[in-house]
Structure formats: structure tokens, C-alpha cells
Amino acid sequence: MLIDTNANLGPWPFSPLPDYTGPQLATHLAASGIRRALVSHLGAVFLPDPMPANRRLFAAVKRTPALLPVPILNPALRTWPEQLAECRAAAPIRAVKILPNYHNYTLKTRALDEFMAALAAAKLKLILNVRLEDERHKYFALRMKGVPMTAIGGFLRRFPDHHVLLTGIYKPELEKLAPDHTNFSADIAFCEWINTLELLLKKIPANRLMLGTCTPLLSTRAETDKLVRSRVPARTKKLIGSVNARRFFKI
Amino acid sequence: MRIIDVHTHPIFFRSGSKRAEVAKLVARSRALGIVGMVSLGDVLLHGIHPTPTQVSEMNDTNARLQSWHPDFFSSFCFLNPVVGERAVMKEVERCVTKYGFKGIKLEISNNARDACMKPVMEAARRFGLVVLQHSWSMVNLKLRRLHSDPADTAGLARRHPDVKIIMAHLTGCGFRGVLEAKGCDNLYIDTSGGYPEEGLIEYAAEHLGADHVLYGSDLPIRENTVTIGRILGARLSAADKQKMLYGNTARLLNLK
Numbered sequence: 291m292l293i294d295t296n297a298n299l300g301p302w303p304f305s306p307l308p309d310y311t312g313p314q315l316a317t318h319l320a321a322s323g324i325r326r327a328l329v330s331h332l333g334a335v336f337l338p339d340p341m342p343a344n345r346r347l348f349a350a351v352k353r354t355p356a357l358l359p360v361p362i363l364n365p366a367l368r369t370w371p372e373q374l375a376e377c378r379a380a381a382p383i384r385a386v387k388i389l390p391n392y393h394n395y396t397l398k399t400r401a402l403d404e405f406m407a408a409l410a411a412a413k414l415k416l417i418l419n420v421r422l423e424d425e426r427h428k429y430f431a432l433r434m435k436g437v438p439m440t441a442i443g444g445f446l447r448r449f450p451d452h453h454v455l456l457t458g459i460y461k462p463e464l465e466k467l468a469p470d471h472t473n474f475s476a477d478i479a480f481c482e483w484i485n486t487l488e489l490l491l492k493k494i495p496a497n498r499l500m501l502g503t504c505t506p507l508l509s510t511r512a513e514t515d516k517l518v519r520s521r522v523p524a525r526t527k528k529l530i531g532s533v534n535a536r537r538f539f540k541i
Numbered sequence: 542m543r544i545i546d547v548h549t550h551p552i553f554f555r556s557g558s559k560r561a562e563v564a565k566l567v568a569r570s571r572a573l574g575i576v577g578m579v580s581l582g583d584v585l586l587h588g589i590h591p592t593p594t595q596v597s598e599m600n601d602t603n604a605r606l607q608s609w610h611p612d613f614f615s616s617f618c619f620l621n622p623v624v625g626e627r628a629v630m631k632e633v634e635r636c637v638t639k640y641g642f643k644g645i646k647l648e649i650s651n652n653a654r655d656a657c658m659k660p661v662m663e664a665a666r667r668f669g670l671v672v673l674q675h676s677w678s679m680v681n682l683k684l685r686r687l688h689s690d691p692a693d694t695a696g697l698a699r700r701h702p703d704v705k706i707i708m709a710h711l712t713g714c715g716f717r718g719v720l721e722a723k724g725c726d727n728l729y730i731d732t733s734g735g736y737p738e739e740g741l742i743e744y745a746a747e748h749l750g751a752d753h754v755l756y757g758s759d760l761p762i763r764e765n766t767v768t769i770g771r772i773l774g775a776r777l778s779a780a781d782k783q784k785m786l787y788g789n790t791a792r793l794l795n796l797k
Contacts, residue, residue: 305716305717305738305739305740306740306744307739307740308739308740311753322774360626418611424712424735424736424738426678426681426682426713426735427678427681427712427713427715427735428681428736430681479736480736482736482762482763482764482767483762483763483764484760484761484762484763484764485762485764485767491585505739506739507738507739508736508737508738508739509737509738509739509770509771509774509775510739510769510774511770511773511774512737512766512767512768512770512774513737513770514770514772515766515767515769515770515773516764516766516767516770518766519686519766519770520572520766521569524602
């Protein structure tokens with residue numbers, strides 16, 4: 291059984307991707323062996339207020355227990371405390387996701403002090419999304435890079451008591467960040483080189499890697515095969531494929 | 542399922558060149574169902590404009606893989622078209638007669654629109670070789686002097702309808718690249734390059750026909766499990782997937 295820590299619902303404006311309903315997404319993921327998935331709504335990436343998309347997310351997964359909703363919040367909005375409260379009232383959430391590059395704030399913002407304290411008080415994990423797309427293939431008018439590793443390093447030093455999940459990180463970025471910071475885990479969606487996992491495991495322990503597919507932006511089958519068909523030991527596959535996510539998110 | 546990978550760089554900046562390393566790669570590839578691999582060479586070892594001597598050295602290295610595993614590796618002759626007609630013809634003839642190379646590999650020495658491509662295409666025609674042209678959408682990268690946009694590679698194919706051309710890097714070419722290639726019967730596209738972005742395989746099959754899509758990984762930059770999984774997971778018939786993974790390249794290069 292696999293747990294996907296990086297799946298999405300909703301349309302994407304720049305690619306003709308499948309716009310799954312909740313049950314359709316669960317069926318699609320199950321075809322690649324994924325039985326549980328942490329899911330966000332792509333509509334929250336571009337909306338000035340992420341809540342309409344979060345509400346669609348909660349409605350879409352309500353009767354699909356395989357999908358665990360992860361609302362996207364913007365700590366730079368003055369209204370995030372009431373939005374967090376609304377999300378917690380809507381469903382039993384385990385984490386929230388932030389997208390600093392898409393939502394136009396840096397990880398130095400003072401708003402994150404209160405935001406991180408609120409997450410800790412509510413026993414919620416933070417997922418920090420580094421990127422959703424390869425920068426080279428973005429829509430021509432969308433000039434946006436991934437969240438810089440120097441900024442993430444500063445953020446990890448600033449909040450040493452929080453262990454966060456980084457999604458969408460490139461392999462060289464992960465290899466650069468790992469030696470200096472222990473308070474993060476990472477998904478493997480955007481990590482790729484020949485023998486990806488064997489190389490990654492030389493830089494970061496298996497208990498800090500998690501399966502993430504970035505469905506539907508990336509191919510679910512391709513991303514799960516990166517783990518399932520790799521040559522790392524079965525125990526390591528199990529850690530990355532489900533155990534780490536289960537422990538981290540208390541699934 | 543049998544697989545031929547049409548786009549690989551088993552030796553990459555001299556890494557992976559030892560016989561034991563190559564044997565390990567072959568064994569691991571076979572375990573995934575890969576029965577053949579087209580080695581395109583260590584194409585950026587000497588930068589974007591290698592000398593004729595450096596080009597020959599790279600092709601000799603590539604030929605060594607083929608000699609170690611003749612039932613597994615096929616090779617393409619890497620060229621720097623900028624060095625001129627005489628050097629291009631000499632190198633192609635050498636690689637075909639001495640090593641039996643199956644095609645020509647073009648990287649980022651120039652754009653496929655440039656006049657220096659004429660002798661390259663003449664060599665391909667004379668020796669019956671397939672031409673694989675690095676291609677990537679230049680909308681964001683702004684390096685078109687050296688990198689061929691899909692429009693440039695499609696233009697090359699339209700100017701030379703009697704030469705079979707592979708437009709490399711489906712992911713880098715994107716949806717627009719597929720449309721640029723549409724309607725050009727001597728033009729094929731390989732699935733290498735970039736992360737496994739959803740929907741492109743199906744889009745290429747819809748607009749170019751499954752017969753014109755070839756499995757490629759761009760190894761070692763990419764992982765075979767991922768690049769194969771992307772095709773296996775596509776919303777296509779098993780027959781179309783088998784064509785992409787094996788049949789099309791086997792037919793194009795006359796491989797068994």
C-alpha cells in the first residue's frame with residue numbers, strides 16, 4: 291500500500307490535464323497502488339483568496355476516505371487565522387500547504403511566526419511546496435522560479451522545532467540542503483537521475499523521504515515506478531512508500 | 542514487454558565509461574525489459590563546439606560500448622556541423638564503415654535552420670542514416686542560436702523529406718512542439734527529456750500517430766523506471782504502447 295503525499299484536484303490552466311472528481315482521483319491513484327493520498331486543490335494556486343478552492347476540495351473528498359484534504363493557505367493574507375479555523379471545522383485535517391512563490395511572499399515574512407505557532411498549537415504539519423512545474427516549461431507569461439534553497443535554509447533555521455515536508459524539490463537542491471538541516475523531509479516527485487533513490491539515500495536517510503507524485507501534473511505511474519521498481523531494499527521502499535507518511539501525518 | 546531506448550548517454554562527462562560500469566548498466570536495463578539501447582555519445586564533454594579530433598574521440602568512445610555489448614548497444618555518430626562539409630563527411634563515412642553506426646546525433650552546436658546542416662543531411666541521405674536532432678522549446682530559454690526549437694527541427698524535416706529525423710525531447714518540445722511536427726511523415730519524436738509531465742504522450746499519439754513516437758530516456762539525466770512508467774501509465778492501447786517502447790525504433794533502425 292502506498293501513500294501519496296503530493297496529489298491534487300482541480301484544473302490547471304496551462305495543460306489539458308484530467309480534471310478528476312474525488313472518486314475518480316482515488317480510482318486513478320489506486321491503479322498505481324496508492325491507497326491514501328494527501329490532496330490539495332490547484333485552484334488555490336492562482337486565486338487571490340485560496341478558500342473557494344479549499345471549499346471545493348473539502349466537498350470533493352467528503353465521501354472519498356482515501357483522499358485526505360490538505361488546504362492551501364496564504365500566511366501573507368490578514369485573514370489566514372479565520373481561514374485556518376474554517377478549514378479545521380470543515381474536515382479533520384493533518385496538514386496545511388503553503389506556496390510562497392505563487393502567493394508572492396518570502397519565507398522571511400514576520401507573519402510566519404504566528405502562522406507556525408498556530409499550526410503547532412493545532413498539531414498540524416506544514417507542507418512547503420517548492421515548485422509545481424519544471425521552470426523551463428511554464429506558460430511563457432508566468433515568470434516564476436522555485437522557492438530558493440537559501441530561503442528554505444533560513445526558514446528551517448528560524449523554526450528548528452518544526453519538522454516540515456518539502457514537496458517539489460529537485461534532487462540537487464535536496465542534496466545541498468540535507469547536510470545542513472535535519473528538520474525537514476521531502477517528497478521525491480521532482481527528484482530524478484539514473485538510480486535516483488540509491489543516490490538520494492547517500493545524502494539523506496530513508497526516514498526523511500516520502501512518495502509524492504504531483505498528480506495530475508506528473509504521471510502517477512511514472513512517479514510510483516520510481517519507487518516501486520527501484521533497487522533499494524524492500525524495507526526502504528516501505529518507509530518511503532507509506533511508513534514515513536503514516537508516522538508524520540498520523541494516518 | 543520488450544523495450545528499445547532510442548536516446549541515451551551511457552557515458553556522461555566520462556562517468557560510466559569503465560567496462561564494469563557499462564556491464565552493470567546493461568544488466569540493470571535488461572532487468573527492466575530493455576533489450577536495446579541507442580547510445581548517442583558523451584556529447585557535451587568538450588563543450589558545444591568540439592573540434593573534429595574531439596568529435597572523433599567521442600565517437601570512438603561510443604563505439605567501444607557497442608563492441609563490448611554488440612547485441613545491446615547501437616550508436617549514432619555525433620557531429621558538430623559547424624566544422625564544415627569536409628570534416629562532417631569524413632567523420633560520418635568513418636563511423637559508418639568502421640563501426641556500423643545507425644544514425645547521426647546533433648546537439649547544440651548550431652540551430653537546425655543553419656546552412657551548415659546541408660552537408661549533414663547529404664551525409665544522412667548518402668549513408669541511409671536517421672538524424673536525431675536535440676530540440677527544446679525556446680520560448681522561455683532564449684538560446685535559439687544554438688538550440689533548435691521544435692519549429693526548426695520540423696522545418697529541417699520538411700526541407701529534407703527523404704531523410705528520417707527524430708525530434709528529441711517530447712517534454713521539452715511540449716504541446717506546441719507536437720503541433721509543429723504534425724503532418725510531417727519523415728519526422729518522429731522521442732519521449733525523452735524533462736519530468737514525466739502528464740498528457741503529452743497521449744497528445745503526441747493523437748496528433749502524430751503512435752507510429753511516430755519513440756521511447757527515449759535521456760539516461761543518465763533521467764531514470765528508466767520513470768520514463769518507461771510514463772508510457773505504461775498513458776491512456777493508450779497496449780498495442781500503441783508496445784509500438785512506442787519497441788516496434789517503432791526497431792523498424793526505423795532495422796534492429797531485431
